[in-house]
Structures are given as C-alpha cells and as structure tokens.
Amino acid sequence: MSDQSSGNAQDSDAALVRKIAEKYVSQLGPLLPILHAIQDQFGFIPTSAVPVIAEVLNLSRAEIHGVITFYHFFRETAPGKQTLYLCRAEACQAMGARKLERHAKEKLGVDYHETTSDGRFSLEPVYCLGNCACSPALMIDDFVYGRVTPERFDSLVDEV
Amino acid sequence: MAEDRVKVFVPRETAARSLGSEDVALAIEQVALERGESVALVRNGSRGLFWLEPLVEVEIDGVRHAFGPISADEVNSLFEAGFLDGGNHPKGLGPTEELPYLAEQNRLTFARAGITDPLSLDSYRVHGGYEGLEKAVKLDCEAIVDIVTESGLRGRGGAAFPTGIKWRTVLTADGEQKYVTCNADEGDSGTFADRLVMESDPFVLIEGMTIAGIAVGATEGYIYLRTEYPLAIEIMNQAIKLAESAGYLGVDVMGSGKTFCLEVREAAGAYICGEETSMLESLEGKRGVIRYRPPLPAIKGFFGAPTIVNNVITLSSVPIILARGAQYYKDYGSGRSRGTLTAQLAGNVKRGGLVEIGFGKTLREIVEGFGGGTATGRPIRAIQAGGPLGAYVHPSQFDTPLDYEAFAELGAMIGHGGLVVFDDTVDMGEQARFAMEFCSIESCGKCTPCRIGSIRGVEVIDRILSGVDESANLVLLRELCDTMVAGSLCALGGMAPFPVLSVMDHFPEDLQAR
Numbered sequence: 001m002s003d004q005s006s007g008n009a010q011d012s013d014a015a016l017v018r019k020i021a022e023k024y025v026s027q028l029g030p031l032l033p034i035l036h037a038i039q040d041q042f043g044f045i046p047t048s049a050v051p052v053i054a055e056v057l058n059l060s061r062a063e064i065h066g067v068i069t070f071y072h073f074f075r076e077t078a079p080g081k082q083t084l085y086l087c088r089a090e091a092c093q094a095m096g097a098r099k100l101e102r103h104a105k106e107k108l109g110v111d112y113h114e115t116t117s118d119g120r121f122s123l124e125p126v127y128c129l130g131n132c133a134c135s136p137a138l139m140i141d142d143f144v145y146g147r148v149t150p151e152r153f154d155s156l157v158d159e160v
Numbered sequence: 161m162a163e164d165r166v167k168v169f170v171p172r173e174t175a176a177r178s179l180g181s182e183d184v185a186l187a188i189e190q191v192a193l194e195r196g197e198s199v200a201l202v203r204n205g206s207r208g209l210f211w212l213e214p215l216v217e218v219e220i221d222g223v224r225h226a227f228g229p230i231s232a233d234e235v236n237s238l239f240e241a242g243f244l245d246g247g248n249h250p251k252g253l254g255p256t257e258e259l260p261y262l263a264e265q266n267r268l269t270f271a272r273a274g275i276t277d278p279l280s281l282d283s284y285r286v287h288g289g290y291e292g293l294e295k296a297v298k299l300d301c302e303a304i305v306d307i308v309t310e311s312g313l314r315g316r317g318g319a320a321f322p323t324g325i326k327w328r329t330v331l332t333a334d335g336e337q338k339y340v341t342c343n344a345d346e347g348d349s350g351t352f353a354d355r356l357v358m359e360s361d362p363f364v365l366i367e368g369m370t371i372a373g374i375a376v377g378a379t380e381g382y383i384y385l386r387t388e389y390p391l392a393i394e395i396m397n398q399a400i401k402l403a404e405s406a407g408y409l410g411v412d413v414m415g416s417g418k419t420f421c422l423e424v425r426e427a428a429g430a431y432i433c434g435e436e437t438s439m440l441e442s443l444e445g446k447r448g449v450i451r452y453r454p455p456l457p458a459i460k461g462f463f464g465a466p467t468i469v470n471n472v473i474t475l476s477s478v479p480i481i482l483a484r485g486a487q488y489y490k491d492y493g494s495g496r497s498r499g500t501l502t503a504q505l506a507g508n509v510k511r512g513g514l515v516e517i518g519f520g521k522t523l524r525e526i527v528e529g530f531g532g533g534t535a536t537g538r539p540i541r542a543i544q545a546g547g548p549l550g551a552y553v554h555p556s557q558f559d560t561p562l563d564y565e566a567f568a569e570l571g572a573m574i575g576h577g578g579l580v581v582f583d584d585t586v587d588m589g590e591q592a593r594f595a596m597e598f599c600s601i602e603s604c605g606k607c608t609p610c611r612i613g614s615i616r617g618v619e620v621i622d623r624i625l626s627g628v629d630e631s632a633n634l635v636l637l638r639e640l641c642d643t644m645v646a647g648s649l650c651a652l653g654g655m656a657p658f659p660v661l662s663v664m665d666h667f668p669e670d671l672q673a674r
C-alpha cells in the first residue's frame with residue numbers, strides 16, 4: 001500500500017503509475033489493463049493516478065474518471081487488508097444468500113462497499129462467481145469458497 | 161520410476177477448490193510420503209460433477225476409479241483402505257466413466273474436462289486435441305466456414321445466432337485487419353460452463369479461436385475474461401504461453417504459415433459488458449455503453465474492424481466439429497437446435513453440475529433425472545432458466561423440451577444454459593424485485609426505460625408487497641414492463657421484465673400484500 005502522507009511517496013507513486021501506463025500504452029485499448037495493473041499495485045486507483053494515465057494515453061481526465069466509475073470492480077479508496085466478495089445472485093439466493101448477507105453485514109458491522117473500522121475487511125457484492133452449483137459462494141481476495149453457511153462464514157473470517 | 165507410481169487425480173478447479181480440494185491434494189501428498197507410497201498426483205480440471213467434489217480418482221490398469229466427495233480428514237482412511245490398489249472405501253464410486261450422471265451425457269465440447277491435466281499439451285493431444293486445427297490448416301477459409309455452418313452450431317452465449325453465418329459475414333467483410341474476440345464474461349447467475357472449460361481444458365478454447373482466426377483471416381484474438389474468475393485467468397494465460405512455445409499460436413501456426421496471436425483481457429465486473437457491443441467498447445478501453453446496431457460487430461467491431469464475437473462454449477465446440485465432421489455434431493440435438501446443450505444445474509439442486517447432452521431432453525429429465533430434485537429435499541417451486549433475464553419456469557411447464565424454439569414459445573429462454581432451481585420456500589415477490597434491482601445496478605445508462613424504469617420497477621413492487629394500492633400498482637407494473645420491453649435498446653432493459661412477468665403470470669400469489 002502506498003503512503004500518501006509524504007511528498008516523496010507521492011512522487012514515487014506517480015512514477016510507478018507512469019511506468020505501468022507506459023508498459024501497456026502500445027497495446028490496443030490499453031486503459032483497462034492499465035487500471036487493473038494499478039489496482040493490483042495499490043489496491044485501488046489513487047486519484048493522483050488519473051492525470052498521469054490521462055497524459056500517457058493522451059485522453060482527458062474526465063474520460064479516465066468516467067471509465068473508472070463505470071466498472072464495479074475498480075475502486076477509488078483503499079480497501080481493507082482483505083476483500084470479501086459476497087455473491088448476491090440468484091443461484092446463491094436459492095441456497096440462503098440473503099440470510100448470509102444479513103449475517104455477514106452484522107458480523108462485520110459494515111454495509112456493502114465499506115471497510116471494517118479495524119481495516120481488516122472490505123465487503124463487496126458480486127453477481128456470480130461461477131460457483132452456482134455449490135452456493136452460496138464467497139470469494140476472499142481471489143479464492144472462492146462454496147456452501148458458505150453463516151457458521152462457515154464466521155470460521156473463514158476468524159481464520160484469515 | 162515414473163511408471164511405478166500410481167496416478168491420483170485431484171481437481172484444481174474453482175468449484176472443487178471451494179469445497180476443499182487443495183487441502184485434499186496436500187493431505188494425499190503428505191500421507192503418501194508418511195506411508196512410503198509412490199503416488200503421481202495429477203491436478204486435473206473437474207468433470208463437472210460438483211456434488212461429488214472434491215472427487216479423487218485413482219488410475220488402475222488404465223481405468224479411473226472415483227471416490228467422493230472426499231474431505232482432507234478422510235484421506236488417511238483412503239490409504240488405509242488400499243485405494244491405490246482398488247481397495248474398497250465407503251466413498252468409493254467405482255469406475256468414473258460408469259457413473260450414470262456422466263455415462264448418460266454426450267460429452268463433446270467437454271470431452272476432456274476433468275480427464276486431462278489442463279496445462280499439458282501432451283495430454284491434450286493424446287485425447288484428440290489439435291485434430292481439428294490440423295484439418296483446418298489444410299482447408300481454405302470458405303471450406304472451414306461451410307463445415308461450421310453445416311454443423312448447425314448456434315451461439316451458446318444467449319442469442320443462439322448461427323455461428324457459420326456470423327463467420328461468413330466476417331470473412332466476406334472488407335478489412336485489412338480482422339479480429340476474433342471471445343466473450344468469456346459469463347455474467348449469468350447459474351452458469352459456469354465457460355469457467356469450467358477454461359480451467360479444465362483451456363487448449364480447446366485456444367484451438368477453437370485459432371480455427372476461427374484462420375477461417376476468417378483474422379490474425380489476432382482476445383479473450384474478454386471475467387475478473388471474478390482469477391483461476392481461469394491464470395490457467396488461460398499459462399495455456400496461451402504453452403501453445404505459443406509449441407507453435408500452436410504465433411506467426412506460423414502448425415507450420416501453416418498463418419499467423420494467430422491470442423491475449424487475455426480482464427473484464428472489470430460490469431454485467432452489461434457481456435453484451436457484445438458493450439464488450440467491444442470495454443476492450444477498446446471505454447465505458448461499456450451499448451452501441452447502436454447496425455453496423456454489426458461482424459462488419460465493424462473491435463476498433464471498427466470486422467470482428468467475430470463468440471461465446472467460450474461456441475468456440476470450444478468448433479474443434480470437435482472440424483475433427484469429426486459437421487454431420488457428427490449435427491446428429492445430436494432436435495429440431496433447429498443441433499449438437500449439444502451444456503446445461504448447468506445450479507442453486508437448490510441435489511446433484512449440481514454440468515450436463516452436456518443433445519438438445520431435446522425435457523427440463524424435468526435434466527433437473528429431476530440428473531439433478532435429483534432439490535438439495536433441501538423439498539418440492540421444486542420454480543426454475544429460472546437462462547440467467548437473470550430469463551423467466552421463472554413453473555412446474556406445470558417442466559415437460560418442455562430443452563430446445564431454443566420450444567423455450568421461446570414459453571416466453572422463456574435457454575440462454576447460456578443455466579438452470580437455477582428453487583424450492584417451495586422461495587419468495588417469488590422477492591425474486592421479481594431482484595430482477596428489477598439487478599437491472600438498475602447493471603444498466604449502462606443509455607436509455608431511460610432501462611435506467612429509470614428499473615428503479616421505478618423496484619419501487620412499484622415494494623408498494624405492491626406492502627399493500628399500497630395493490631391492484632393499481634399491479635397494472636402499473638405490467639405497463640412498466642411493456643415499456644421496458646418495447647423501449648430498450650438492448651436485452652438488459654428489454655428482457656429484465658421477463659422474470660417479473662413470469663412471476664406475475666405464474667406465481668401471482670406471491671406478488672401481493674403480505
């Protein structure tokens with residue numbers, strides 16, 4: 001994660017963003033790969049990255065911002081240490097996702113798109129993880145879990 | 161010596177992993193080491209029998225024997241029972257291929273899934289891989305397109321458009337540069353066939369796309385892959401590298417002198433980007449706002465060039481069509497729905513998984529026969545077919561054959577083949593509300609009936625459920641649905657009302673004050 005408090009860190013972040021953007025600039029349609037690479041690096045797309053990307057791609061800041069906000073996956077704020085992607089879609093609903101969703105929010109004390117006050121978890125909704133035959137499904141960072149009962153949710157969250 | 165080691169298979173695939181296959185694989189290695197048993201652990205994909213995952217297989221005298229579902233705690237007992245030498249175990253299921261769930265399917269597109277090591281080209285070739293491309297490189301473009309047309313293959317992404325006709329349009333369109341894009345955004349709830357192919361048999365998709373490229377004269381391909389599928393992304397990227405270094409991709413595909421390069425592009429969590437024009441916008445690095453049609457993507461697609469957009473399953477079905485011939489594929493199926501349907505049993509179902517079978521079986525045969533009814537053991541109340549824009553099918557309609565035209569007659573759709581089962585505890589009013597809510601979350605914003613109509617839809621349903629002007633609001637809801645169906649530019653706004661209307665028509669008792 002980047003340290004936003006010092007000017008030096010910001011400069012080096014900007015340099016890193018530029019390096020990432022330049023790595024992809026020669027591809028056809030480089031913007032999404034760039035945004036993914038930046039989010040992989042920082043955990044989110046820092047506001048300060050937008051003008052740098054805009055400059056490298058010769059686009060306006062508004063265009064870059066418009067793309068970031070269109071996609072649910074890109075975030076503009078730092079996430080918690082781990083991100084919980086809870087599936088809200090129909091196959092999971094059929095196996096109790098609504099109950100699991102209430103439980104998860106209560107247990108973590110947050111709503112969707114929020115991060116727990118201790119900074120450990122961010123909670124995000126997703127609409128299908130392709131694990132619909134083993135629902136309800138939950139992805140923690142990039143590992144998918146199946147048949148997640150409220151009890152299993154607790155043990156997964158307590159474990160990590 | 162490698163030959164002395166008994167082959168044991170444990171899937172490295174999302175569903176199996178979600179139920180603990182990584183721990184099982186680890187335990188097998190550990191226990192084998194402790195006991196001094198010589199085991200060759202293969203991380204295969206999954207056969208798609210998810211109700212049996214983690215499914216462990218042992219190869220004895222060339223025959224694979226299944227054990228499942230196995231938890232890490234049970235691994236020791238497998239060894240105690242002598243499972244490496246054909247010993248009995250309470251979780252023993254006999255030869256895998258003889259499991260009725262598998263034996264009664266027609267595995268064409270999924271011929272290798274769960275059998276091979278997904279990242280072994282040797283294993284791919286031993287099981288018939290690259291036979292299709294080998295034939296294709298010897299044919300001219302027209303001949304390849306003719307075979308695909310003749311096979312009767314229709315798009316498996318949802319719209320069921322004839323694939324050969326789409327390819328011919330791209331082939332005959334003017335353009336120096338043409339592209340093949342694969343729609344791997346698999347956004348429909350209840351579907352996982354694309355993921356399963358990509359994780360279990362990635363080379364079949366690569367081969368299918370390469371054949372498509374050669375058929376229409378495209379030298380570059382892109383796979384637009386759902387970001388929610390990190391393992392599929394990893395495996396596809398690895399498989400592409402392997403295919404490149406073995407000369408199956410690149411400047412001289414299989415010594416043909418033809419060029420085809422392939423790249424994975426990660427999507428970013430927008431359902432609408434599964435719609436083909438939105439997907440192309442996204443690939444170009446823009447907001448995924450729907451384009452007006454015409455022009456068709458086949459004529460002006462990726463950066464204005466003639467572009468094939470096909471679903472993962474469509475493209476993965478091409479190699480076997482080339483290898484075995486159009487007639488072989490066409491012999492499966494019914495009516496105008498030729499070949500196999502990759503049905504996906506999901507939700508509240510006892511035996512969830514992938515069922516690949518010729519079109520024409522009834523919904524009941526699939527969901528009750530293969531699926532075994534609900535997981536909870538309660539009666540089935542409804543099946544949502546074809547994803548979040550598909551109707552909720554009522555039990556009185558379960559004898560409808562799974563065939564594109566028969567489903568269309570019901571006002572339902574097969575779509576990408578997802579079948580989501582609900583038991584009698586489902587609240588259909590909530591399901592109708594969710595259909596509108598989902599549309600409002602995922603709308604690209606281009607047209608009012610979809611963007612605003614869906615928000616109004618949620619509000620109207622809330623009023624009905626809380627008993628405010630119930631009958632007037634029911635009339636309003638139907639009018640709103642009609643407006644969305646008639647006035648939306650694409651099928652998100654145009655079809656999101658279908659699940660709502662199906663609830664109004666078949667489950668009206670749930671759409672009233674409570």
Ligand SMILES: Cc1cc2nc3c(=O)[nH]c(=O)nc-3n(C[C@H](O)[C@H](O)[C@H](O)COP(=O)(O)O)c2cc1C
Nearest residue numbers: 315316317343345346347434435436470471474651
């Ligand atoms: C809202 C919406 C979402 C769609 N999502 C997908 C998808 O995730 N995957 C897919 O292959 N097709 C999807 N489609 C269908 C595509 O627009 C397109 O018809 C398909 O990719 C063409 O490939 P095919 O002919 O091989 O089916 C979607 C369509 C709509 C309207």
Ligand code: SF4
Nearest residue numbers: 604606607610650653
């Ligand atoms: S129907 Fe909805 S998703 Fe489709 S173009 Fe209109 S606003 Fe966009």
Ligand code: FES
Nearest residue numbers: 087092129131132
């Ligand atoms: S609906 Fe939840 S994983 Fe598919």
